[in-house]
Amino acid sequence: MLLIEEIVDTRGFKSLANKWNHLLSQSESDSIFLTWEWVFNWWQVYGKGKELRLLVVKDQHEDIVAIAPLYSHTKKFFNGFSVNEVRFLGTGEDVSPDYLDFIIRKGCENQAIAALIGYLAVQNGWDILHLTDMLSTSITAKVIRNVAVDTGLKVERSERATCPYIRLLPDWNEYMRSLSTNMRLNIKRRMRNLEKDFRARYFVWQDMERLEYVMRRLSSLHNKRWEQKGGEHSFSSEQYNAFHQTVAREFAQKGWLHLSCLELNDEIVAILYDYRYRDKIYYYQGGFDPSLYKYSPGLVLRAYVIQKAIRDGIKEIDLLKGAYEHKYKWTEYDRQTINLTIGKNSLRSTIYFFDSFRKPRMKATIRKVLPEFLLERIRRAREVA
Numbered sequence: 100m101l102l103i104e105e106i107v108d109t110r111g112f113k114s115l116a117n118k119w120n121h122l123l124s125q126s127e128s129d130s131i132f133l134t135w136e137w138v139f140n141w142w143q144v145y146g147k148g149k150e151l152r153l154l155v156v157k158d159q160h161e162d163i164v165a166i167a168p169l170y171s172h173t174k175k176f177f178n179g180f181s182v183n184e185v186r187f188l189g190t191g192e193d194v195s196p197d198y199l200d201f202i203i204r205k206g207c208e209n210q211a212i213a214a215l216i217g218y219l220a221v222q223n224g225w226d227i228l229h230l231t232d233m234l235s236t237s238i239t240a241k242v243i244r245n246v247a248v249d250t251g252l253k254v255e256r257s258e259r260a261t262c263p264y265i266r267l268l269p270d271w272n273e274y275m276r277s278l279s280t281n282m283r284l285n286i287k288r289r290m291r292n293l294e295k296d297f298r299a300r301y302f303v304w305q306d307m308e309r310l311e312y313v314m315r316r317l318s319s320l321h322n323k324r325w326e327q328k329g330g331e332h333s334f335s336s337e338q339y340n341a342f343h344q345t346v347a348r349e350f351a352q353k354g355w356l357h358l359s360c361l362e363l364n365d366e367i368v369a370i371l372y373d374y375r376y377r378d379k380i381y382y383y384q385g386g387f388d389p390s391l392y393k394y395s396p397g398l399v400l401r402a403y404v405i406q407k408a409i410r411d412g413i414k415e416i417d418l419l420k421g422a423y424e425h426k427y428k429w430t431e432y433d434r435q436t437i438n439l440t441i442g443k444n445s446l447r448s449t450i451y452f453f454d455s456f457r458k459p460r461m462k463a464t465i466r467k468v469l470p471e472f473l474l475e476r477i478r479r480a481r482e483v484a
Contacts, residue, residue, distance in 0.1 A: 320386030
């Protein structure tokens with residue numbers, strides 16, 4: 100028989116520190132974004148106005164077999180109408196991680212999820228369970244959906260994002276041959292030009308006493324690039340900067356931080372803020388000096404990172420969400436993430452599901468069926484109104 104303990108305070112959260120990552124290593128969902136260090140620090144920075152709802156599943160021996168890392172908050176939509184929404188820790192703010200999930204010991208998925216969904220189904224205080232950024236191939240996601248349907252809850256599955264990744268080969272030259280001819284020539288030309296015109300040095304940052312400095316340099320380079328492009332930059336909020344300063348330090352202590360730097364004439368002009376976890380490198384953020392755009396310092400730095408990763412025996416560089424053209428210059432591989440939205444049989448939940456899922460489908464169907472001249476009349480009538 101499985102028992103569920105709900106942890107609602109920071110003290111209880113801290114008490115899981117020693118057991119959390121061990122369970123994660125025994126699960127199918129082992130990812131840098133589900134480590135205790137990432138999730139706990141996210142809660143410390145972004146938890147204001149939210150309620151912690153960590154669901155811990157234990158067996159008859161009091162051993163932890165599953166953790167559902169959740170929080171709840173009030174979500175407003177549809178002319179001020181609100182629902183009580185439960186989400187994964189780490190989501191709903193400007194951090195936006197990938198590959199979230201319940202953390203369950205391998206082989207215990209069916210029993211643990213049945214216990215978790217059964218527990219939530221009879222609890223008050225929530226209307227919507229919104230589980231985002233799960234791998235489309237997640238065993239857990241499939242079981243959650245089936246159990247929720249069998250329990251009589253409303254369920255919607257939707258596509259979330261595409262996450263390109265580089266499958267590394269044993270040799271740099273072999274990897275280069277996997278790229279297009281144009282990309283191969285571009286990499287060689289950019290590296291040659293940069294090394295000819297500057298004293299170039301690539302290195303992975305190791306000076307932890309000056310970690311705050313290099314993180315500020317990353318923020319500055321990132322912001323300069325996006326300000327020049329006229330877009331919004333990631334390091335714009337105090338919370339975002341505070342979170343990553345803390346996470347970078349704790350990840351460095353674990354050996355998970357992988358800050359790659361390109362130095363030209365003794366000045367750092369490009370930084371890739373990656374995480375190295377298990378046999379993967381996760382590319383999270385980056386920045387480069389836009390005044391050096393013609394030298395493509397970001398491209399050259401990524402090439403150096405791939406070369407070193409191959410030498411170090413890394414199997415994969417995950418470029419995370421965003422199906423951008425520049426990512427596919429390095430790879431042809433990607434994976435998909437999904438969202439699962441689960442609703443209780445309540446009025447609030449029904450209204451939410453109608454507004455979020457059924458109404459958009461009805462509109463899409465109408466657009467397909469009605470002639471264009473009728474759609475145009477409807478649009479004009481709305482403008483007049």
